Amino acid sequence: MVLQQNLPRPPSKAPQRSLELSIIVPTYNEAGNLASLIRKLSQVLSGISWEVIFADDNSPDGTHRLAKEIALADPRVRCLRRVGRRGLAGACIDGILSSSAPYVAVMDGDLQHDEAILLRMLHTLEDSDMDIVVGTRYREGGSAIGLAGHRGAISRFATALTGWLLPVPVSDPMSGFFMVRRDRFEEVAPQLSHDGFKILLDLLATARNLRISEEPYLFRAREQGESKFDLRASLEFLGLLAAKTTGDVIEPRFVPYAFVGALGMVVHFVVLKSALQGAGLSFEVSQSVATLFAMIANFFVNNVLTYKDLRIRGWRILKGLAIFCTIGAAGFVANIGVAHWLYGDNHVWWMAGAAGALIGAVWNYAMSSRLVWHLR
Ligand SMILES: Nc1nc2c(ncn2[C@@H]2O[C@H](COP(=O)(O)OP(=O)(O)O)[C@@H](O)[C@H]2O)c(=O)[nH]1
Ligand SMILES: [Mg+2]
Known part of the structure; x- marks a missing residue:
C-alpha cells in the first residue's frame, strides 16, 4: 500500500472550475518516481484545475498498480494501462486522446522535466494565439546538464541531424516536454506514428502550420530507474526522419x-x-x-x-x-x-x-x- 502521508492531499470537494490542463506522463518502470512527481505537480499547479494521466505500458515494476492506488484517493490522478503494446509515442497519443482538458501537456515521468514551467506554458497558450509551447534545453535559460555521457552525445547529434533535414523551427525538436491546444492535436492525431520515441518531432513535422513558442528549462539528471532509449529507439527515430523527409513515402519501420x-x-x-x-x-x-x-x-x-x-x-x-x-x-x-x-x-x-x-x-x-x- 502507498503511504498516504507521503502524498499531496487532494482537494476536499469537487473542483469548482472546469478542467484546464491534462498532463500526460508516459511511463515504463517509473514506480520510484510517481509519488515525487505528483507532489511536485500539486505544488506548482495549486491555482488551476488539472489532472495527470499516467500512460503505462504494463510496466513489470507495477507502475500502473501504484498509479491506480494513488488515483483511488486522488481524483486528479488517472492511469491508462496499455497491454500488449510498447512505445512512448503511442502511449502519449492514447493518453492525450483519453483526456479532455482544452490544454494538454506531455512530460516524462522520471523528474527530468522541470514542472515549474508548466504554468508559464499554460499562460502563453491562454493569453496568445500560440498553438504549442515547447520546453527547450537549448535556449538561454535552459540547459541539458542532466544529459550525461553517450546519451547526451546521441541527443546532440539527433538534434543537429533533424535541424539539417527537416524544417521544424524549434531549438529542441528532441524535447519530450510540451503543451499544446487540444483541438490542434486532435486534428492531426490520425496521422501520427505510434512507433518511436519522438512524438513532438512527428507532431511538428506533420502539422506544419502550428504557431510555436518555446520555454527554456533545466533538464535534470535521472535519479531513479533507467533510460529506455536503446538501439530500437534510435532506429525508430531515423525511420521517423526518413518518413518525414520523403513526405511519408518511406514507412518508418x-x-x-x-x-x-x-x-x-x-x-x-x-x-x-x-x-x-x-x-x-x-x-x-x-x-x-x-x-x-x-x-x-x-x-x-x-x-x-x-x-x-x-x-x-x-x-x-x-x-x-x-x-x-x-x-x-x-x-x-x-x-x-x-x-x-x-x-x-x-x-x-x-x-x-x-x-x-x-x-x-x-x-x-x-x-x-x-x-x-x-x-x-
Ligand atoms: N508508456 C511508455 N513509456 C515509455 C516507454 N519508453 C519510455 N517511456 C517513458 O518515457 C519517458 C522518457 O523515457 P526515458 O527512458 O527517460 O528516455 P530519455 O530521457 O530520452 O533517456 C519516461 O517517463 C519513460 O518511463 C514506453 O515504451 N512506453
Ligand atoms: Mg529520461
Whole structure:
C-alpha cells in the first residue's frame, strides 16, 4: 500500500472550475518516481484545475498498480494501462486522446522535466494565439546538464541531424516536454506514428502550420530507474526522419528492417567464407548455406527488433520463418530480374545492382510485414 502521508492531499470537494490542463506522463518502470512527481505537480499547479494521466505500458515494476492506488484517493490522478503494446509515442497519443482538458501537456515521468514551467506554458497558450509551447534545453535559460555521457552525445547529434533535414523551427525538436491546444492535436492525431520515441518531432513535422513558442528549462539528471532509449529507439527515430523527409513515402519501420538486412549481409559473408575456406565446401553449397543462415538470422533479429511489438512466439515461429524464407526467395528472383533488365538496357552495373537490391528489399519488407507479422 502507498503511504498516504507521503502524498499531496487532494482537494476536499469537487473542483469548482472546469478542467484546464491534462498532463500526460508516459511511463515504463517509473514506480520510484510517481509519488515525487505528483507532489511536485500539486505544488506548482495549486491555482488551476488539472489532472495527470499516467500512460503505462504494463510496466513489470507495477507502475500502473501504484498509479491506480494513488488515483483511488486522488481524483486528479488517472492511469491508462496499455497491454500488449510498447512505445512512448503511442502511449502519449492514447493518453492525450483519453483526456479532455482544452490544454494538454506531455512530460516524462522520471523528474527530468522541470514542472515549474508548466504554468508559464499554460499562460502563453491562454493569453496568445500560440498553438504549442515547447520546453527547450537549448535556449538561454535552459540547459541539458542532466544529459550525461553517450546519451547526451546521441541527443546532440539527433538534434543537429533533424535541424539539417527537416524544417521544424524549434531549438529542441528532441524535447519530450510540451503543451499544446487540444483541438490542434486532435486534428492531426490520425496521422501520427505510434512507433518511436519522438512524438513532438512527428507532431511538428506533420502539422506544419502550428504557431510555436518555446520555454527554456533545466533538464535534470535521472535519479531513479533507467533510460529506455536503446538501439530500437534510435532506429525508430531515423525511420521517423526518413518518413518525414520523403513526405511519408518511406514507412518508418523500413529503416530498422534495412538495418537488419545489412546485418544479414555480414552474416552471409562470414558464413560463406567459413564454408568455402574453413570447411572446404563447393561455392554453390557454401552460398546456399550462407543464404539460409542469413535469412534465419534476419527473421529472428527482425522478430525482436523491427517487429518487437508484433513479436511471434511459440510454434507460430516455424510458420513465420517458412513464410519469411519463401518471400525472401521470391524477392531474390525479383532482385535478379530487375537488375538483369536494367543492366541489359544501360550497362551501368552499379545502378542495375542497386536498383535490384532496392526492389528486393522493398518487396521483402512489404510482404513480410503483412504476411509474417500481420502489420495492418
Ligand atoms: N508508456 C511508455 N513509456 C515509455 C516507454 N519508453 C519510455 N517511456 C517513458 O518515457 C519517458 C522518457 O523515457 P526515458 O527512458 O527517460 O528516455 P530519455 O530521457 O530520452 O533517456 C519516461 O517517463 C519513460 O518511463 C514506453 O515504451 N512506453
Ligand atoms: Mg529520461
